[in-house]
Amino acid sequence: MAKQLDYHTIYEIFSRFAEAEPEPKGELDHTNAYTLVVAVALSAQATDVGVNKATAKLFKIVDTPQKMLDLGLDGLTEHIKTIGLFRQKAKNVMKLSEILVRDYDGEVPSSRAALQSLPGVGRKTANVVLNMWWGMPAQAVDTHIFRFGNRSGVCPGKDVVVVERAIEDQIPAEFQRHAHHWMILHGRYTCKARKPLCGTCLIRDLCEFEEKNL
Template sequence: MARQLPYRTIEAIFTTLHGIDPEPKGELEHVNAYTLVVAVALSAQATDVGVNKATRGLFAQVTTPQQMLDFGEERLLDAIKTIGLFRQKAKNVMKLSRILVDEYDGEVPSSRAALQSLPGVGRKTANVVLNMWFHQPAQAVDTHIFRVGNRTGIAPGRDVDTVERALEDNIPARFALHAHHWLILHGRYICLARKPRCGICPIYDHCPFEEKTA
């Protein structure tokens, strides 16, 4: 775990990432807030590619909580059976759909607390939805962001909550909305867990990671 980077270095890193991709996008396919909630909930311990493959056909038929209830759990199970933990995830999707219909008139709430009250929706999922759909500068920490935050010193911490707070505290306000996506994409495609691709890293000169590859 690297030491906390100075503010100016963090600013330089995000200036570089912004210059490469000013409007980074998440890779989970969705058509509205509800399908985003479902997609993110399904993505736990699964890849975005795998989730997209399963939900592409599903979201062609189902885009609202009521449609999901009408679709039914058995058909949902069949649609997402290629995703890890699909049985429990299907139960959670049906339960959260019922709650959205009964308590929120079928609309996805824009409150973190309300989102986290839904079955299968933890803080990370809630933060992704708040960031991607409601355009709030929430920082959803997954394994990629946890790794990048610690290696670079942008947001060092021994647990997810500490890294999330460090991101909120350390990222310049003008970069906060897109920081989640810049970091997750950097971790997914360049700062890999086993063999980081340091040779093509655009922030190489700012990164204090001691085990840089050639």
């Protein structure tokens, strides 16, 4: 774990991220808040690419909780059978769809607590939805952010909750909205787990990673 970077260094890091990609986007395909919830729930222990392939046909016929209930468990299972843990995920999606129809008039709530009360929706999923759909500065810490935060010193922490707090505490307010997307994309494509591309990294001179490669 790297030492915590100072405010000015973190500000420079995110200034560079913002200049390189002013409006970073999540890579999960969706058409509305409901399909975003479903996509993120399906993405646990799966790749965005794999989820997008599975939902390409699904979201053309299902874009509301009621339509999901009409499709039924067997129909959903058939669409997502290429995704890891698909049987349990299918059950969770059906249950959360039922709750949304019954308790929320078919609408996705904009409250973290309400989102986390849905089956298969944890804190990370809730934060992704709050950030991507409602534009809230919620921080969804995944493996890419956890790795980047600890390597670089931007937001080090022993677990995802500590890293999430470090993001909220250490990253300047003006960068909070897009912070998690910048870090996810940087971790996914540059600060990779096995072979980080330090030689082409735009923040190499600011990063605390001791094993930088050329």
